[in-house]
Every structure is written in structure tokens, then in C-alpha cells.
Amino acid sequence: MAGISSRLRVAVIGLGWIGEAHLADLAGRDDVTIAAVHDVDPTRVSDCADRFGARGYTDAAELFAHELLDAVWICTPPQHHLDPTLLAVSHGVPVYLEKPVARERADALRIVEAVADSGLVCAVGYQWHALDLLTTVRGELAGRPAGFLLGQSFGPTAARPWFLDRSQGGGNLLERGSHHIDLVRAVAGEVTAVQAAASTVRLARPEAGEGDIDDALTLVLHLASGAIATIVVAWTRDDGPARYGLDVVASESVFRIELDPRFRLSGRSGGGDIDERASCAPFTASITKFLDAVRAGDPGAVACTPADALRTLEVALAGEEALASGATVRVS
Structure with missing residues (x-):
């Protein structure tokens, strides 16, 4: 060095x-x-x-x-x-x-x-862990934790060969959905169990037999706090609109973290309006x-840190098991 x-x-x-x-x-x-x-x-x-x-x-x-x-x-x-x-x-x-x-x-x-x-x-x-907006979010949720979160990840992505192979890259769940898993954990704490379902409709892959991943899927995360989070991921064609965000609902707060490309926090909390923009793109x-x-x-x-990312990986791997089995899977 x-x-x-x-x-x-x-x-x-x-x-x-x-x-x-x-x-x-x-x-x-x-x-x-x-x-x-x-x-x-x-x-x-x-x-x-x-x-x-x-x-x-x-x-x-x-x-x-x-x-x-x-x-x-x-x-x-x-x-x-x-x-x-x-x-x-x-x-x-x-x-x-x-x-x-x-x-x-x-x-x-x-x-x-x-x-x-x-x-x-x-x-x-x-x-997204680096978003300075998370400081405001955590402050608003202090003492009044979130009860429901909804993560949305709709949009195109590069169809790398390893990404299309579930065994190599984990497909949309690990490569794209884990971003939202990580953000849910950063906002609302640890996940204890996962449910999952996938669409059988081909959305972005034009050729039959091209890859074995799911173009769209839904995860339901059960959090240690008692909250529940739903994450929806859809891989769309390049010419389609994209939507990336996380909605957060607590007893005295309802707000949305708008992600790529605007990175804006908006909503109401404690009777007041919230409207902030990130000072820097999180990348x-x-x-x-x-x-x-x-x-x-x-x-x-x-x-x-790697230890934090390991916990996100464990949730994603539980999601893979839930997709395959249809069962509710406990997180390691």
C-alpha cells in the first residue's frame, strides 16, 4: 500500500x-x-x-x-x-x-x-446508504417507528450475461432488489422473515430461453420492529419510464424517498411538511x-460495511428460498 x-x-x-x-x-x-x-x-x-x-x-x-x-x-x-x-x-x-x-x-x-x-x-x-436524506428520515422516525414501507424499482437495466443467469448473479432479486432491502434495513431495522412471489410474464427479455431470471417479483419483509415492508421489482424495456422510491408510513409520518434521479424526500411528519433534496447523488x-x-x-x-452488507445478503438469500418454496422463510 x-x-x-x-x-x-x-x-x-x-x-x-x-x-x-x-x-x-x-x-x-x-x-x-x-x-x-x-x-x-x-x-x-x-x-x-x-x-x-x-x-x-x-x-x-x-x-x-x-x-x-x-x-x-x-x-x-x-x-x-x-x-x-x-x-x-x-x-x-x-x-x-x-x-x-x-x-x-x-x-x-x-x-x-x-x-x-x-x-x-x-x-x-x-x-443509497450514503443518502444524507436518511438523517432526516431517522430523526422523524425516532420514537415513532415505521409500520409500513413500500419500495418500488421499475426500470431498465443492462442485460449482462451473468445477470441473466440466476445461479451466477441472483437476477433481479439480488442485483436490483437488494438495493431496496438494504434501504429498508437502513430506515426501519432488521428483517426477520421473507415471503416472495414472481411473475411468469416476460417483460424485458425479447427471446424465449434467454436467461432463467424473473422479470418481475415482489418481496414481503417482516421486520423485528413488527413493521412490514413490500418491495416490488420490475425489469422494463429501455424506452419505458422508470420509478425508484421508498414510501414510509408511521403513526405521525407519511413520506416518500424519491430515488434515481431526483433524490428527494417529501411528505408530512408531526404535523409539518417535509421537502428536502439530497446534497449529492448517493453514488x-x-x-x-x-x-x-x-x-x-x-x-x-x-x-x-461488509458486515452490514452481509445482513442484506442474508435477507436476499431468504427471498430466493421463499421464491423457490412459496413458504415464509426466516432470515439467518
Whole structure:
């Protein structure tokens, strides 16, 4: 690991669409140098290395052997999170790990344990965790917790091959629905049980036999507080309107967190109106919190820790089991 300075040397592993999004954000910062990029696809490596002025690698071990880094972004598909994360930790390099923390609980546990043992800063990319609007939400719910929450995630997404394969990426439940699971937990506390159902209607995949995931599904979360939350996810065509938000109902509050792209909190609480906008898009805020945590050497200063992301994964895995069985499934 390089010595911490005002300008951090970073690398990005995994150069798909989310890796590109992180590269674009990092390239726009004057306190970061993109030192290296990695992917198993040499064409992607060459392209990104040229565009971002970085050295390119197709071997992650070679990257860590040759680069002095202050932080690394891991943006590989979920089933390939474990090895690069353990490699980074073994070299003492803080990690920004895209969500979910892993595809399987066993991999997630190994990541959580390795990070905890190392004392390194590690953030998981549940970006809505970084919304400054959540401070207001939690304040309004203090002493009068939410009784019902409704999360909506309707919109298009990139049809990556691993995303279409349930065994690799977990489909819409893990890749998209877990964002809302994480947000429900951040607002209303832990989930104890999950029910789930999926639509058999094809909404976004034009070809029969293309992937085995559900285009639309509903989760019902039972919370430890006694509240209930419903999350609805639908993958739509690219030309359709999108809707992302979380409605929250408490005894003295009814408000909505409008998510991408406006990030606005509106409604009424305690007899007064609420209308606030986020000071920064959460994707950018999450990265900023991670970089600040790296400089401070403070693992708890990130928006979402691996241990927190593990609890979100456990809810999502219970949802998968509920989809398959039709039963109400207890969360680990």
C-alpha cells in the first residue's frame, strides 16, 4: 500500500458498465489518480487504460505485485468477488467492493472475516446508504417507528450475461432488489422473515430461453420492529419510464424517498411538511465517504460495511428460498 497523501493512487478491477461508472467518477476528482485497471478481457483493458491514462492488467496478482495502491475498486460479477478482495486485503489495500458483498453466504463470510482481521477500510456499494436524506428520515422516525414501507424499482437495466443467469448473479432479486432491502434495513431495522412471489410474464427479455431470471417479483419483509415492508421489482424495456422510491408510513409520518434521479424526500411528519433534496447523488457520496475513510484509516466511516452488507445478503438469500418454496422463510 502506498503512503496516504492528498492524492490517492487507485485501481479498478472489473471493467463492465459499473466499473466504467466508477472510472468516470474517479477521473473527475482532483484527489485521485487512476493508476491501473484490470479485466479478463484484454480489449476492455486496452481501451480503459488508454482513456484513463492507467496501466492495464489481465492478471490481478500481477497488478498488486507491480502497483503501490492506496485503494482498489472491485467491480467484477458477484460470484467473482472473493478472490480479488482477499488478494487486495493480503496486500493491505483498502477495498471499495461493488454490491452485493458476494453471491453466496460462504464467500461473504470469508470477506467479512478477512476485512475484520485486517482492520482495513472496506465499503460495499449500497450507495443509497450514503443518502444524507436518511438523517432526516431517522430523526422523524425516532420514537415513532415505521409500520409500513413500500419500495418500488421499475426500470431498465443492462442485460449482462451473468445477470441473466440466476445461479451466477441472483437476477433481479439480488442485483436490483437488494438495493431496496438494504434501504429498508437502513430506515426501519432488521428483517426477520421473507415471503416472495414472481411473475411468469416476460417483460424485458425479447427471446424465449434467454436467461432463467424473473422479470418481475415482489418481496414481503417482516421486520423485528413488527413493521412490514413490500418491495416490488420490475425489469422494463429501455424506452419505458422508470420509478425508484421508498414510501414510509408511521403513526405521525407519511413520506416518500424519491430515488434515481431526483433524490428527494417529501411528505408530512408531526404535523409539518417535509421537502428536502439530497446534497449529492448517493453514488458519488458513497465514493467520497470511502475515500475520506481511507485517508482517516477509519473502517467505520464508510456508508456500508461488509458486515452490514452481509445482513442484506442474508435477507436476499431468504427471498430466493421463499421464491423457490412459496413458504415464509426466516432470515439467518
